């Protein structure tokens with residue numbers, strides 16, 4: 001089918017009218033910003049690993065490029081990442097509602113990941129920024145036992161008339177997750193229904209045991225300084241209300257650093 005310039009313009013106008021109508025109805029209609037042109041869609045450890053996982057499955061191969069270009073053109077709106085579920089509206093020739101169910105990570109698999117990570121995750125910041133050892137990265141990104149969903153765990157639905165296995169709208173949304181993980185990597189854990197703190201607490205509690213056996217006494221030790229679990233200033237984009245806490249945390253950190261300079265660590 002050939003599209004004339006007028007057809008394309010007419011379609012754009014129709015979409016804009018529909019978007020305006022839905023906004024009036026109360027829908028947010030926030031576009032998911034994605035790098036255009038040849039720039040990489042994702043640049044961080046988690047975003048890249050998500051996209052690599054998608055691209056490793058032949059089942060998806062043929063539909064992925066179209067989805068990528070849809071995303072780059074700013075056609076994905078209102079992406080929601082919830083436990084076991086993704087949803088978004090994608091603008092094609094019309095607005096299509098897309099929902100993708102992603103099975104939660106099997107408990108047994110998560111337990112194995114937690115066990116394999118014991119003592120290897122230095123801090124939440126390290127985990128979320130992907131500053132991890134090669135061995136642990138392998139565990140987390142393993143196609144069978146890692147954190148990313150396999151095709152059999154992904155079920156999708158789109159309101160478009162395309163009956164292919166995976167339409168370009170679903171593919172655009174799946175890629176959108178990769179882009180979102182660049183700024184909100186914790187959403188991967190949300191999506192898979194697991195608590196990333198378990199990786200950390202496991203590591204921390206192992207370290208605590210080690211520490212208490214060697215020093216015999218932990219009283220008075222600044223655990224947040226030792227384990228670097230105070231993330232508030234660097235990583236977590238908090239709502240405006242939390243700003244004061246972030247400021248205070250930063251001041252506290254500066255004070256702690258000064259204090260640490262003055263006297264040598266007691267451990």
Ligand SMILES: [Zn+2]
Nearest residue numbers: 158160167169
């Ligand atoms: Zn579709």
